Amino acid sequence: MIVVFTLIMVLKLEFAYAHLKNLGPVYTNWTSEEVMVFSMVAGGSRTKLSKYPFNVKVLNFGSLCGGSIITVKHVLTAAHCFEYNDHIGDMQVISNSEGVFSVGAIFHDIWDFKIHEGYGVGSTFANDVAVLIIHGQFTYGPKVKKAILVHHPHWMTENETTFIVTGWGETENAGENNYQIMREAELRYISRENCVKMIHTELTPDMFCLFGDGIKDTGRGDSGGGVLWNDQIVGITSHARFYNDAAMCAGAILSSYSVLTSAHCLDHNDDINLMAVVVGSQSLTDYRGQWAGIVKSVVHEEYNISVQFSCDVAVLFLSQKLEFSKTVQRVVIAHNNDWMKHQQDDFLVSGWGRTSYNGDVSPVLLMTKLHYIDREKCERLNGIKLSPDIFCLYGSGKSDACKGDSGGGVMWKGMLVGLTSHGNGGCSVIDKPTMFANIWYLRNWIEKQVNEFVRSDCVNTSSEKHMKLKIKKLIRIKGF
Template sequence: MIHQVKLLFFVSYILFNQYSIEATIFSCNTFASCGCSRYNVDINARIIGGEPAVNHSWGWAVSLRVLNESHFCGGTILSSEYILTAAHCVDDPEIMNYEFKVAVGTDTLSDNNGQRIFVSNIFIHPHWASRTKENDIAILKLKNPIMFSDRNIAKICFPSINDLSIAIEYPLVKTSLVAIGWGYTTSNGELLSDNLKQVTVQSIAHQETKCANSINNISIQFCAAVTDGNKDTCEGDSGGPLMYYSELYQQWMIVGITSYGHGCGVSIYAGIYTRVSMYIDWIKSITGPDVQGTIYSCNTTAPCGCSQNEVNINSRIVGGEIAASHSWAWAVSLRVSSIGHFCGGTIISPHYILTAAHCLERISLSRIDVTAAVGTDTLYDTEGQRVLASKIYMHPRWNTVTKENDIAILKLKKAISFGGRNIAKLCLPAISGFDATSFPSPNTNLVAIGWGSMESDGPTSDVLRQVTVQSVSDQVQKCSNSINNVDLQFCAAVDGGGKDTCQGDSGGPLMYYSSVYQQWMIAGITSYGQGCGLSNYAGIYTRASVYISWIKQIVGKDGVVIAGENSANIGSMSSIFSMMMLAFLFLIRSFS
């Protein structure tokens, strides 16, 4: 029996650690606008003690070079015009006073493949401290744009962090990360690696001795290493990316910039990296709209608020942008046969759609068929599902004059099929009590989606669009001159106008992304406004958090979900448990 228990333990250990003991191929999302290369990443080993990278598997890798083509640092492609690197790489008179260039689209230092582009401007972080290496980050602007028609070239993704308390802890301790570079493969080595190499390390706690004896500022720096040393970045890797792979979105995102260390691969010292999540705003202040959008990672176990493809936001429906395909899986187009799309809505459960009361106030289902189109981003295709509505629930206190309680629920004749990943439910906010009338708080970043007009009285958009706005205090004039009930409604806009929801977006969701839960939740329902995108008027939204009880009363047990509920790794853990039980039963049969 002792042998059986030992064998069971061994089998269980293998099941829990199968991904760490095998060579791993990191498949990439073919729809991704960043973080995916021509070929998949394949990692067997763990730069020092690392391994050559598969050709063109890191499409954003950059070699910084002086005029004679000598490599001196690494970098990362952010966009067609901007490269991210370390400040210490370019804070040198010999570099700053002379022309240098970047090599992209090549994995080999000695070949002539790829593109060579000269640097036109250097942006070093204003608080860069050369002694402590704090704020070791810089951006290079290129004289000519990178040509992405070369399939060997791609952009890296940013992590989506909108909460300071999360940003200063990102990446979390013991996260597996990958660094790349052409640096020396031994401490004080004489030759750079001619081929791009990769190494897997883990982020480690700043309290650990190997980190504590090197790091200077734990808020803007972090440590990464492996237990026994021998795997590390080294001279020549500086400025290159340290990356995290999102299994859900099948994309790579940058979390660190190789900064400094004591030796290379020394067991008592960790490598120190610049914490990129703390610099997203600064990066965007330099690159502007040219840089690729922020990627909003999602909890793979979440029963709501996560779609097939990542949300990728570059700009801020009027003045907005086309949404990534199938990134808003709860988006609903409400349609009637006579005019087609007339309002938006949100999937909250298999049988129920949330929308605005003003969208349905003149509709009688006994005379007009209303169809909910789900699982599609385009108004005029046949993709997705079409489900007829069977009943309309208008809020009993809906006021047609003041637009108070502008909320309604559509019951469908049959359940939506969630079999495909193009369709999902949106989470309701985890808010209760007095907090309900203050969510979202002013200055919160929110995203609206819809097929509405892109200008006042313009035609609807054929494709789903997204726009980022901020919630506005009811004390601000652009809000106070339009809002009627600050407990039931709230305002959202951007400074200067130009970005807003518009006709045809009504009834659609205004959403908040929770960095804690890694889920999207509904904050508002698009209600009304004065024109579209006017600088002196904000858009008015129904405050969804006030209506949770009413929604639950209508929907009952049909599967509506609050953000954060059942979002632990229940699915994956139960799968592992099932595998262990099968192994256990197999062992009992074998030894009985």
């Protein structure tokens, strides 16, 4: 599993109650206390809707979230499910349905919805909760019932293992949605301190963590679904970020079957079963991008040999072909070194990394411009020796790449010239240029890995000669 932790949101009940009163019966344990309000379930087992009849699907302009019935008119779900569309005419709630189009499924139009006014304030996913109000009412039955909300915090105990998550989400992070099969998984509670250490991200007071020991978890499509503890709702699935075993990096598309990234992104894990590539997503909360597993990863054999971070490049070969579109395109690698000039500007770096050294990751894709710093000056300012495959860019202490941007492409006049590698002492530090892997210098090694992959992994017999030519065409890298 890639997503090892799921962050859960805390809901101040004043918010929910303010939008529920006089709109239908509500469970009597709604109080002014803080109640923990935690998209397909990964690694779990099949279950039936009749076992968890409060579950509904929330469709919003083609995207899928989960939800929990809390009154005859109201559904609790995640606020981020509405980030990309807030037009209620494009929304529906589906109840009484084992799958999206199961016989007996009931579709409910939306009358109104309310997102927590503190959503995204102080942290990307803070207060990630919303309430939907449907037209008409739910008709309770064996597969349609309201949930019971917890009214005390006694469930927040380290390694408590009776948390149940349900949904129709993915059964693996790079898998396909299986909307017709409902699944459940049991997770355990992780303390705030341990969670922060493991995911390297600060939590706001409204978040908590559950863990499936890398075997079970929630997945895309489960967002907004309820989390049970002793048959009571303690949370709704909020979000998960996608890591290589707890490391988030960026990358550059080489071809429909290959991606470039930094070698150091694989330092702590080289198991391809714990990796996935996501393309076509503008935001960390946009789960509609293309997902692909990894069939092979190749790290430069001289990585970290001559100096630290030397040859900081790796190639990932994908389990499925990427479909190119306006938001998914391969890069063109620079075919000369004309860009390596002192004070040359207009180098573009982008990513979802942290916006400051100890800050949060960016929820959306960001871009900044940097200028070139010659090797001697960069070595002097940073007090280090650089290998020939490293170059430096600088943002005058005002802009920079940062943690989480590693592996992302550096563009100059529409060509890929580098990958974000590492910094010295922080991000946007005055007189501390950032170091990048020189893709023009490393281009022959990259071409070699692509060609070897074609020969050894794509072509197994002489009868596949035609396929070999076809695949070579697909993964040809312009500029070599």
